[in-house]
Amino acid sequence: MKRLTLVMTHQCNFRCRYCVQKHEDVHMSRETAFHAVDLLAEQIRREKNLPRPKVQISFYGGEPLLAEELIKEVISYAEEKLLPDLAEEMRFEITTNGLLLKDEFLPYAKKHKIMLALSHDGLGQDFGRIDREGKPTKERVDEVLKRMLSYFPKTVIMMTLHPEMVSSLAESIKFFRDSGVDCVNLTLAHGAKVHWTEEHQAELISQMETLARYYVEWNKGDRRFRFAPFDVKIRNYILGKNSDDRMCHFMGDKLMVDVDGRFFPCNHFIGNEEFLIGNVADGPDMDKIQSLDRQRVEPETCRDCGYKDRCRHLCACANHGHTGSMCQVSRLQCEYEKNVIRLADQAAQKLMKPDNTCFLQRMYKD
Ligand code: SF4
Numbered sequence: 560m561k562r563l564t565l566v567m568t569h570q571c572n573f574r575c576r577y578c579v580q581k582h583e584d585v586h587m588s589r590e591t592a593f594h595a596v597d598l599l600a601e602q603i604r605r606e607k608n609l610p611r612p613k614v615q616i617s618f619y620g621g622e623p624l625l626a627e628e629l630i631k632e633v634i635s636y637a638e639e640k641l642l643p644d645l646a647e648e649m650r651f652e653i654t655t656n657g658l659l660l661k662d663e664f665l666p667y668a669k670k671h672k673i674m675l676a677l678s679h680d681g682l683g684q685d686f687g688r689i690d691r692e693g694k695p696t697k698e699r700v701d702e703v704l705k706r707m708l709s710y711f712p713k714t715v716i717m718m719t720l721h722p723e724m725v726s727s728l729a730e731s732i733k734f735f736r737d738s739g740v741d742c743v744n745l746t747l748a749h750g751a752k753v754h755w756t757e758e759h760q761a762e763l764i765s766q767m768e769t770l771a772r773y774y775v776e777w778n779k780g781d782r783r784f785r786f787a788p789f790d791v792k793i794r795n796y797i798l799g800k801n802s803d804d805r806m807c808h809f810m811g812d813k814l815m816v817d818v819d820g821r822f823f824p825c826n827h828f829i830g831n832e833e834f835l836i837g838n839v840a841d842g843p844d845m846d847k848i849q850s851l852d853r854q855r856v857e858p859e860t861c862r863d864c865g866y867k868d869r870c871r872h873l874c875a876c877a878n879h880g881h882t883g884s885m886c887q888v889s890r891l892q893c894e895y896e897k898n899v900i901r902l903a904d905q906a907a908q909k910l911m912k913p914d915n916t917c918f919l920q921r922m923y924k925d
């Protein structure tokens with residue numbers, strides 16, 4: 560799979576408490592976006608001896624739907640340029656806060672295989688995710704979620720957990736399930752604006768324990784509910800390899816292009832000159848790429864850990880976000896990983912039964 564992510568704008572109609580964006584009025588031009596697609600096409604052409612890849616183009620922000628018209632132009636251009644000779648299949652992905660999602664966009668998204676993911680913090684939405692005018696957003700985003708689910712029953716929720724809202728984590732996930740959602744991803748908020756105390760961390764583990772019990776209930780028989788932290792750990796075990804590593808595309812098969820055409824390894828590093836690895840005009844800076852790759856080593860504290868084949872300790876973005884270093888894992892992340900693995904294994908023991916075919920099929924799907 561070849562992945563290209565285009566940062567369409569730094570501006571946003573929200574002002575989330577934990578956001579790391581500066582919300583400047585800078586937007587990607589048509590020329591830059593098309594240039595990035597051209598570079599991707601050239602790269603695939605150079606690899607002509609390999610089978611045609613699947614290609615995924617993701618639109619990112621700020622709020623990407625502020626650039627809805629350009630997104631549509633890029634999709635048409637990319638489909639024309641890559642299909643059918645260069646790409647076997649094309650998928651698109653937009654992560655949105657939802658409020659700019661128009662009804663007319665939903666059939667368009669279906670036609671062009673756009674996966675829409677909704678950022679929603681559950682019961683913590685009004686605490687963490689306020690609009691530009693400082694107003695709460697939950698009621699309005701809940702309405703958007705209903706509309707999305709009627710079109711895309713598999714709508715994915717991207718939830719960010721602020722430490723102040725940790726005590727409502729399990730009930731937030733239950734809220735999503737009760738709303739008809741069957742897939743939730745969870746990220747722990749990090750960065751300079753966020754502080755996880757010892758008490759928050761203890762509460763986080765307690766909430767995950769409650770969630771593990773819900774997860775077992777919600778995945779028996781024909782029912783299913785994907786809670787990504789547990790799903791991923793169970794799949795890691797089955798596959799015998801760490802799919803978390805594949806999720807971190809740092810210096811891998813994903814190119815992230817900022818509004819002005821500069822390349823960064825992934826969204827967390829956007830705008831950070833230390834991680835600038837080229838631009839659309841000059842192409843990738845191979846020396847810088849190799850130098851960053853050499854710096855990305857296994858954290859010293861993880862070398863002898865029995866969990867390391869199933870843990871996200873190599874995720875450069877999560878490490879840098881929590882500790883300021885790509886190669887240092889925060890205590891929060893380490894404890895969280897250990898407990899998620901423990902709880903996922905306990906849940907799997909209860910769910911991996913011969914008659915629980917729905918769950919087994921999901922876990923053994925590849
Ligand atoms: S919606 Fe995303 S980009 Fe906008 S303020 Fe919230 S976290 Fe930042």
Ligand code: SF4
Nearest residue numbers: 861864867870872893
């Ligand atoms: S559980 Fe902690 S020590 Fe073990 S690999 Fe993960 S981050 Fe490192």
